Amino acid sequence: AQKVTQAQTEISVVEKEDVTLDCVYETRDTTYYLFWYKQPPSGELVFLIRRNSFDEQNEISGRYSWNFQKSTSSFNFTITASQVVDSAVYFCALSEARTSGSRLTFGEGTQLTVNP
Amino acid sequence: DGGITQSPKYLFRKEGQNVTLSCEQNLNHDAMYWYRQDPGQGLRLIYYSQIVNDFQKGDIAEGYSVSREKKESFPLTVTSAQKNPTAFYLCASSRDLYMNTEAFFGQGTRLTVV
Numbered sequence: 001a002q003k004v005t006q007a008q009t010e011i012s013v014v015e016k017e018d019v020t021l022d023c024v025y026e027t028r029d030t031t032y033y034l035f036w037y038k039q040p041p042s043g044e045l046v047f048l049i050r051r052n053s054f055d056e057q058n059e060i061s062g063r064y065s066w067n068f069q070k071s072t073s074s075f076n077f078t079i080t081a082s083q084v085v086d087s088a089v090y091f092c093a094l095s096e097a098r099t100s101g102s103r104l105t106f107g108e109g110t111q112l113t114v115n116p
Numbered sequence: 117d118g119g120i121t122q123s124p125k126y127l128f129r130k131e132g133q134n135v136t137l138s139c140e141q142n143l144n145h146d147a148m149y150w151y152r153q154d155p156g157q158g159l160r161l162i163y164y165s166q167i168v169n170d171f172q173k174g175d176i177a178e179g180y181s182v183s184r185e186k187k188e189s190f191p192l193t194v195t196s197a198q199k200n201p202t203a204f205y206l207c208a209s210s211r212d213l214y215m216n217t218e219a220f221f222g223q224g225t226r227l228t229v230v
Contacts, residue, residue, distance in 0.1 A: 050218050103164065107158050109156075
């Protein structure tokens with residue numbers, strides 16, 4: 001069965017610090033997809049990134065970067081020079097290709113608080 | 117603007133009542149989903165639908181029912197059989213069920229049993 005673990009329940013940083021959110025996953029599939037979503041206080045989930053299991057290239061988008069390592073089954077998310085607006089709950093999620101596509105299994109989320 | 121609309125934003129239910137949560141999308145997406153979120157927990161899948169008039173149980177379907185009579189609409193009914201319905205409910209849609217595309221979420225409905 002697929003599983004996603006986000007061991008950090010809460011993280012608190014001061015503005016401009018870098019912060020890394022950890023995500024470890026379990027799957028028996030060789031083809032799978034990993035996602036990160038942001039949930040601001042308003043409640044809706046905002047899509048950040050999607051990565052398939054065959055693409056281990058790290059990605060950078062502005063202040064955000066993602067480190068995908070199949071060897072350790074991890075897909076960590078780093079925010080550089082954090083800002084107060086980054087405060088939110090961040091979810092890592094996994095979708096297995098063999099189990100009807102877009103069904104997502106979510107981790108428990110990491111509450112990030114960026115203090116001024 | 118394209119998106120997903122959930123209503124109401126807040127809903128109060130008395131013990132023994134059925135309530136229906138609305139979810140409408142104008143993204144022309146085939147697949148739609150209902151998730152439940154409890155404090156400090158991730159999202160758990162209740163039901164999903166790939167096409168009109170078809171839907172499948174997710175991981176926690178007991179006490180819930182859905183319908184998919186139109187592509188745009190996927191309402192969720194929380195029945196009296198659901199023993200602990202107080203939670204935050206999120207509706208989502210994606211282009212289809214097999215491409216592993218990203219899902220788009222509504223703003224959620226917070227249901228409280230009084």
